[in-house]
Amino acid sequence: MRRKIVAGNWKMNKTLDQGLQLVDEILSSSETSSQVLKIIAPPYIHLAAIAEKLSSREDFAVAAQNCHHLKSGAFTGEVSAEMIASTGAKYVIIGHSERRSFAGETNDILSQKVNIAIDKLTPIFCIGENVDQRNANTHLETIRAQLKDALFHLTAADFGKIIIAYEPVWAIGTGVTATSHQAQGVHNFIRTEINKKYGKEISENTTILYGGSCNAQNAQELFSCIDIDGGLIGGASLKATDIVSIINSF
Numbered sequence: 001m002r003r004k005i006v007a008g009n010w011k012m013n014k015t016l017d018q019g020l021q022l023v024d025e026i027l028s029s030s031e032t033s034s035q036v037l038k039i040i041a042p043p044y045i046h047l048a049a050i051a052e053k054l055s056s057r058e059d060f061a062v063a064a065q066n067c068h069h070l071k072s073g074a075f076t077g078e079v080s081a082e083m084i085a086s087t088g089a090k091y092v093i094i095g096h097s098e099r100r101s102f103a104g105e106t107n108d109i110l111s112q113k114v115n116i117a118i119d120k121l122t123p124i125f126c127i128g129e130n131v132d133q134r135n136a137n138t139h140l141e142t143i144r145a146q147l148k149d150a151l152f153h154l155t156a157a158d159f160g161k162i163i164i165a166y167e168p169v170w171a172i173g174t175g176v177t178a179t180s181h182q183a184q185g186v187h188n189f190i191r192t193e194i195n196k197k198y199g200k201e202i203s204e205n206t207t208i209l210y211g212g213s214c215n216a217q218n219a220q221e222l223f224s225c226i227d228i229d230g231g232l233i234g235g236a237s238l239k240a241t242d243i244v245s246i247i248n249s250f
């Protein structure tokens with residue numbers, strides 16, 4: 001179901017105490033509203049504690065930042081989708097550009113992660129071009145290939161569970177945000193590709209988030225675009241006043 005969502009990806013930041021304090025601050029300064037779903041993606045080891053803290057708030061949910069592509073086994077240091085679900089987390093970010101570049105995750109591995117996660121968790125699947133692809137004007141081809149290679153094998157029923165995050169790599173953590181015109185153009189392209197593959201109903205119902213230096217100053221303009229359903233927020237999710245102001249930007 002298409003929803004307005006603000007998801008905060010803490011990456012490798014916050015001790016448990018700092019994370020719990022940040023959640024307290026967000027809760028005390030954001031009104032209970034079912035209109036916007038707020039998702040917090042802390043490091044794995046904080047998932048259970050933060051899911052427990054948010055369990056009474058239906059407008060909040062918890063996500064992992066990654067999961068392994070296999071069910072279980074001898075994979076030291078890895079975490080499975082089933083383990084994540086057992087903490088109370090309901091979402092998982094898959095295909096973040098930092099995983100693609102630092103951990104060498106390919107569309108093939110990412111498609112396996114989606115397959116293993118989809119029964120237990122809602123994937124927030126990240127796609128987006130790098131600066132060279134944008135400058136060469138091949139960004140739409142890149143995005144089409146990411147969709148096709150990692151997601152378009154899914155049945156319509158399973159694809160209907162996916163949230164997409166369009167995150168141009170050149171905008172992540174750089175302070176350079178896509179203009180609302182650029183972001184809306186790509187979101188519309190993504191929706192059109194989904195329409196071609198799965199039809200109008202599924203494309204109209206897919207939640208597509210924007211990520212990449214989204215902040216309290218630019219969120220309102222981005223979120224007012226017709227195909228942008230909210231944001232996946234990195235740096236600005238680490239401070240309560242910033243993330244609450246982004247949440248209030250709808």
Ligand code: PEP
Pocket residue numbers: 009167171172173174175211212213214232233234235236
């Ligand atoms: C991200 O890492 O998904 C992200 C959008 O980061 P930032 O908001 O810091 O650009």
